[in-house]
Amino acid sequence: MAGVAPRSASAGGRAVSYGALRGFCGEALIRAGMSSSDAETGADVLAMTDAWGVFTHGSKILQGNLLRLKGGGLRGGARPTLTAEGGAWAIVDGGSGLGMVTSAYAMEIAIAKARTQGIAYVGVRNSSHFGAAGYYAWLAAREGLVGISMANDVPTVAAPGSRGAIIGSNPIAFSVPVKGRRPLLLDMSIATVAGGKVYAARERGDAIPIGWVIDIDGKPSTDPSIFPALGTLTPAAGHKGYGLGLLIETLSGILTGAEFTSRIGSWMKDGPTAPTGHGGAFLAIDCAAMTPQADFETRMAQLVDEIHAAPRADGVDRLYVPGEMEWDRYERAMAVGIALPADVVASLAGAAAIVGLDIDRDLMERN
Amino acid sequence: MAGVAPRSASAGGRAVSYGALRGFCGEALIRAGMSSSDAETGADVLAMTDAWGVFTHGSKILQGNLLRLKGGGLRGGARPTLTAEGGAWAIVDGGSGLGMVTSAYAMEIAIAKARTQGIAYVGVRNSSHFGAAGYYAWLAAREGLVGISMANDVPTVAAPGSRGAIIGSNPIAFSVPVKGRRPLLLDMSIATVAGGKVYAARERGDAIPIGWVIDIDGKPSTDPSIFPALGTLTPAAGHKGYGLGLLIETLSGILTGAEFTSRIGSWMKDGPTAPTGHGGAFLAIDCAAMTPQADFETRMAQLVDEIHAAPRADGVDRLYVPGEMEWDRYERAMAVGIALPADVVASLAGAAAIVGLDIDRDLMERN
Numbered sequence: 129m130a131g132v133a134p135r136s137a138s139a140g141g142r143a144v145s146y147g148a149l150r151g152f153c154g155e156a157l158i159r160a161g162m163s164s165s166d167a168e169t170g171a172d173v174l175a176m177t178d179a180w181g182v183f184t185h186g187s188k189i190l191q192g193n194l195l196r197l198k199g200g201g202l203r204g205g206a207r208p209t210l211t212a213e214g215g216a217w218a219i220v221d222g223g224s225g226l227g228m229v230t231s232a233y234a235m236e237i238a239i240a241k242a243r244t245q246g247i248a249y250v251g252v253r254n255s256s257h258f259g260a261a262g263y264y265a266w267l268a269a270r271e272g273l274v275g276i277s278m279a280n281d282v283p284t285v286a287a288p289g290s291r292g293a294i295i296g297s298n299p300i301a302f303s304v305p306v307k308g309r310r311p312l313l314l315d316m317s318i319a320t321v322a323g324g325k326v327y328a329a330r331e332r333g334d335a336i337p338i339g340w341v342i343d344i345d346g347k348p349s350t351d352p353s354i355f356p357a358l359g360t361l362t363p364a365a366g367h368k369g370y371g372l373g374l375l376i377e378t379l380s381g382i383l384t385g386a387e388f389t390s391r392i393g394s395w396m397k398d399g400p401t402a403p404t405g406h407g408g409a410f411l412a413i414d415c416a417a418m419t420p421q422a423d424f425e426t427r428m429a430q431l432v433d434e435i436h437a438a439p440r441a442d443g444v445d446r447l448y449v450p451g452e453m454e455w456d457r458y459e460r461a462m463a464v465g466i467a468l469p470a471d472v473v474a475s476l477a478g479a480a481a482i483v484g485l486d487i488d489r490d491l492m493e494r495n
Numbered sequence: 496m497a498g499v500a501p502r503s504a505s506a507g508g509r510a511v512s513y514g515a516l517r518g519f520c521g522e523a524l525i526r527a528g529m530s531s532s533d534a535e536t537g538a539d540v541l542a543m544t545d546a547w548g549v550f551t552h553g554s555k556i557l558q559g560n561l562l563r564l565k566g567g568g569l570r571g572g573a574r575p576t577l578t579a580e581g582g583a584w585a586i587v588d589g590g591s592g593l594g595m596v597t598s599a600y601a602m603e604i605a606i607a608k609a610r611t612q613g614i615a616y617v618g619v620r621n622s623s624h625f626g627a628a629g630y631y632a633w634l635a636a637r638e639g640l641v642g643i644s645m646a647n648d649v650p651t652v653a654a655p656g657s658r659g660a661i662i663g664s665n666p667i668a669f670s671v672p673v674k675g676r677r678p679l680l681l682d683m684s685i686a687t688v689a690g691g692k693v694y695a696a697r698e699r700g701d702a703i704p705i706g707w708v709i710d711i712d713g714k715p716s717t718d719p720s721i722f723p724a725l726g727t728l729t730p731a732a733g734h735k736g737y738g739l740g741l742l743i744e745t746l747s748g749i750l751t752g753a754e755f756t757s758r759i760g761s762w763m764k765d766g767p768t769a770p771t772g773h774g775g776a777f778l779a780i781d782c783a784a785m786t787p788q789a790d791f792e793t794r795m796a797q798l799v800d801e802i803h804a805a806p807r808a809d810g811v812d813r814l815y816v817p818g819e820m821e822w823d824r825y826e827r828a829m830a831v832g833i834a835l836p837a838d839v840v841a842s843l844a845g846a847a848a849i850v851g852l853d854i855d856r857d858l859m860e861r862n
Contacts, residue, residue, distance in 0.1 A: 214784050217613030241758035246584030249614040249780060274745065287802060289811035294802055302742045310747075315736035322574065346808025354584060364732035371681035371817040374798070375669045378679075382794045383782055389801060415750055417581050427749045431741070434756060435654060435661055441713025444656035450738040 134203040142473055143465035148494040150175035152476070153190050155490065157226070159483035160197035161204030161453060166229045173228040177260040178466050181457035182315070184324040188472045191479035192257075195274035199400025199409040200481065201393075202226055202256055208233040219384055220252045222405035227258035235264040235277065235410045240485035242273055251384035252408035255279070260316030261301035262454075268412045269303035269311035272421055274303045279408040282394045285319045286360045288372050291346040293360045297323065298376040301397040303417075303451070303485060307425035308434055313451030318373040319361040326355045465495060502848070509840055511831035512735040513862040517542035519843070520557050522857065524593070526850035527564035528571030533596045543608030544627040545833050548824035551691040552627040555839045558846035560593060565849065566767025568760075569593055569623055575600040583612035586751055587619045591770035594625035602631040602644065602777045609640055609779035618751035619775035622646070629682030629821075635779045636670035636678035639788055643669045646775040647748040649761045650693035651688045653727045654737050658713040660727045662756060664690065665743040670818070672782075673799055674792035685740040686728040694721045702769075746776040832862060 146153075150171045157167035168384055170193070178186030195204035206225030218237050222230030225344035234250040242246035258264070261277045268275025281296030304312040323341050329336045330352035341359045343349040349359060363369035386407025393404035415424040429463045430458030432449050440447055468476070473487070513521075521538035525531055537560070545553030562724060563569035573592030585604050589597030601617040608615030625631070628644045635642025641647055648663030668682035688707050696703045697719035708726045710716040730736035731847025748755030760771035782791040799816050807814055835843070840854070847854045 157605070212785060215612035216615070217780075217785060219785055241705055245582035245612055247616040247778075248583070251785065274750075276742075280681060287805070288813050289803075289807055291806040291808050294805055294814070302738075304742075304745050312741065314734075314742070316735045316738065320732065342808075346806075346811070364735050365687065367681075367817070368683045368731050369735075369816075371669075371683065374679065374817060375643075375671075375681070377798065378671050378795065383607075383641075383780070383785060383791060385786060388794070388798060413613075413746070413750070416751060418579065418584060418618065419752060424750060427755070428745065431744065431749060431755060435657075438654070438661055439658035439713075440656055441518050441658050441709075444713070446654050447661075448652050450734070450741060459823055465596075 142492060143467045143495070144491060145465050145495045146175050146179050146461060148491055149178060149187060149395075149466060151494065152485070152491040153187055156190060156194060156479055156483045156485055157197070157204075159485070160194045162197070163205070164228065169232050170226045170228040171367045173232070174261045174373050176263055176462055178468065178472070179458045179461040180260070180454035181461075182260050182262075182320065183453070183469050183472050187468075188474070188475045189257065189259060191475050191482065194479050194482045195400040196256070197226075200342070201398075201400045201402050201404070209290065210237070210352070213364040216241055216248045218248075218250045220250055222252055222255040224254050224256065225407075227256035227406065228263075230255045231279075231406040231408055231410065232267065233279070234408065235267045235275065235412065238410045238412040239268055239273055240273055242414040247411065247413045250410045252381065252410070253384040253386035253405070254403065255386070255406045255408050256404050257281075259410060260315055260394060261299040262303065262313050264333070264410055265301040265303035266311060266313055269305045269313070272305050272416060274302065274304050274413040276300070276411040277408070278380050278388065279406060280377050280388055280392060281385070281406065282392045283389050284323060284361050285363050285370070285373060286342055286346070287363065289346070289368050290360075291344070293356075295373040295377055296392070297361060298373045298380070300372070300376055304428060306428040307422065309429060309432060310455040311451060312428070312432075312449055313454060316364075318364055318376065319367040320364045320369070321361070323355065323361060326352045326361070335417055344389040376409070384409070387472045452492065500736040507584075509859060510834045510862070511783055511858055512832050512862045513542050513546050513828060515571065515858055516545060516554060516833060518861065519852070519858040520554055520656050523557060523573075523846055523850045523852055524564070526852070527561045529564070530572075533593065533757050533835075536599050537593045537595040540626045540630045543630055543854050545835065545839070546825045546828040547627070547629070547821035548828075549629075549821070550836050551689065553839070554835075555842045556626060558849065559840050561846050562767040563623070568765075568767045568769050568771070577604070583608055583615045585615075585617045587617055587835045589622040591621050591623065592631070593775065594623035595630075597622045598625040598631050598644070598646075598775055598777065599634065601775065602634045602642065602779065605777045605779040606635055606638055606640055610784070610862050612726060613784040614778065616746075617777045618746065619777070620751040620753035620772070621770065622753070622773045624648075624773065625775060625829065627682055628666040629670065629680050629779055632668040632670035632682070633678060633680055634670045636680070639672050639783060641669065641671050641780040641782060643667070643778040644775070645743045645747055646773060647753065647755055647759060648773065649759045650756050651690060651723055651728050652730050652737070652740060653709055653713070654730065655733050656713070657727075658711070660723075662726060662737065662740040662744055663759070665740045665747070667739070667743055671795060672792055673795040674789065676796060676799060677822040678818060679795070679799075679816055680821055683731075685731055685736040685743065687731045687736070688728070690722065690728060693719045693728070736821050743776070747774040751776070771792045
């Protein structure tokens with residue numbers, strides 16, 4: 129999430145409280161057939177993501193999830209199942225339930241196993257778009273562990289030299305507790321920039337910089353409108369992002385028995401009746417098993433302090449560690465509400481209509 | 496390692512056999528005070544790295560290691576010690592021994608623990624420059640496991656907005672077995688380009704592209720001669736490489752009790768009498784615990800085949816998966832010898848002089 133430009137709170141956004149947004153999303157998910165407990169999990173992921181200012185992955189995706197819950201591509205009554213497990217690992221089958229429910233469950237298993245073994249890996253199959261990877265990493269950091277989360281997705285990113293998409297933008301996130309501070313939190317895709325930035329440039333009518341997208345011949349393009357049908361995202365730092373994407377595919381898709389690369393259903397383009405088969409991987413490391421927790425977190429704080437105190441280039445006010453921008457936005461959101469951008473409000477209105485809610489009555493006027 | 500341009504075998508290099516190079520490095524390490532078994536481990540890392548064509552991290556670093564073994568900064572008689580362990584984790588103290596010995600030991604522990612628990616993390620402290628991270632990841636893949644290795648280093652890489660170096664180029668590598676094929680193998684630093692590429696441009700008298708290095712004011716520079724004294728490498732993909740570098744620092748330096756960032760001794764610039772205190776982290780995942788090994792490796796092969804078959808941009812002969820360039824070089828090295836670049840030969844001549852060997856008699860004429 130670091131580096132993702134937030135929509136400005138002053139850009140005509142409508143402010144809602146975190147609680148109201150969470151309640152609205154939860155009610156919508158219940159009306160689409162989910163249990164109140166699972167709906168609460170899903171709603172918390174979406175509202176927290178918006179509070180971090182990552183609006184591309186927050187409640188904006190509620191509508192698509194409701195359509196899939198209605199269409200059968202997502203099964204509202206599904207429960208994640210531990211299909212196999214060992215000392216420090218497990219494989220979870222999501223049963224085509226909401227990706228957020230499956231993923232939160234998987235990370236909870238990883239945390240519990242890490243507490244006895246020091247580290248744990250939980251792989252997930254039959255999942256779906258899980259929203260912001262950072263949420264699940266943070267679930268671990270919130271409890272004092274190092275969390276790492278990742279997932280595969282339909283191919284939208286090129287390999288060096290390819291003409292089209294080879295791998296998904298395969299998100300990876302990590303979060304680390306820091307003494308007396310907010311946890312480190314990095315959530316990134318392995319593409320140079322997220323597809324959302326290309327869409328935003330298209331909406332604004334702007335050209336994009338060379339290096340973000342290649343055209344159908346594999347050549348660099350400045351035209352955002354070619355993506356995704358006739359254009360492909362480039363991998364971040366070339367072979368490095370591409371290679372990291374393959375590691376994520378290995379741990380999320382190959383090892384788990386999930387679908388991988390082009391076998392994954394498109395959450396956006398395919399119809400709402402078919403499961404997507406996404407995979408994911410969740411790792412937790414229990415620092416307290418290895419070293420006194422306070423020592424670990426104090427050393428983390430020293431690292432952060434060292435960065436904050438380092439000399440800055442002219443015109444740079446502050447050096448950030450990963451997550452600080454998101455936590456700043458979160459604190460503002462908790463103080464004055466989440467200023468939802470217009471596209472999110474429009475999407476929520478659509479979501480409301482699907483399940484017989486009213487965005488004004490059931491969200492905006494609840495603040 | 497992928498993407499690191501190899502010195503061409505035809506560029507005046509002198510070809511030596513893998514066996515002769517390994518034997519020469521081993522003999523030199525024995526003469527510097529190491530046991531034959533530890534010397535063999537160290538020599539294998541160096542010779543294998545040269546066979547992969549990664550000459551910046553192969554036998555070129557023998558000389559510096561011999562100087563440190565002589566000077567006391569490295570202790571030839573040190574044995575790595577398991578200072579603490581649990582079900583799926585361990586912390587290893589290298590005792591300021593050769594980084595390759597400590598790291599190979601740590602990965603062997605990780606492999607053994609992963610075989611019972613599914614995954615394992617082994618953190619290392621009191622280590623030193625471990626050469627190529629990929630070697631240790633490959634140790635796991637060679638045995639059918641997924642291997643991940645990483646280490647911290649003295650700061651040479653900027654944070655977005657910083658004026659100088661904030662974190663090390665912190666290498667990370669992974670390797671994955673693939674049915675009927677050579678393992679995937681990616682070994683990368685979190686910098687846009689390795690420092691070695693900047694040195695090479697300086698030697699050639701070439702300018703470097705904007706984006707590789709910033710100057711002492713934090714501004715982009717095309718002058719390779721400013722690095723490292725008055726220049727700093729940029730992080731790969733900006734906040735992404737920087738953030739990944741902090742995760743590596745967390746797992747290698749903070750959690751292990753190793754030195755971190757500026758507390759690490761410089762392998763190149765500090766005197767040969769002081770230990771450097773590097774940290775490292777080694778993870779192994781036993782796929783066979785979770786899924787039939789053949790199924791996993793077959794799915795990996797499908798992924799690789801899919802990439803090989805994908806459409807290529809004009810002028811691109813082949814799409815590579817990580818490690819293929821290195822394995823191609825390895826096979827050529829095993830068939831016709833390793834064509835050592837002139838700078839490596841010069842360094843080996845220096846190494847030979849330190850321990851009373853003769854590069855012609857003890858290496859070149861042994862082929």
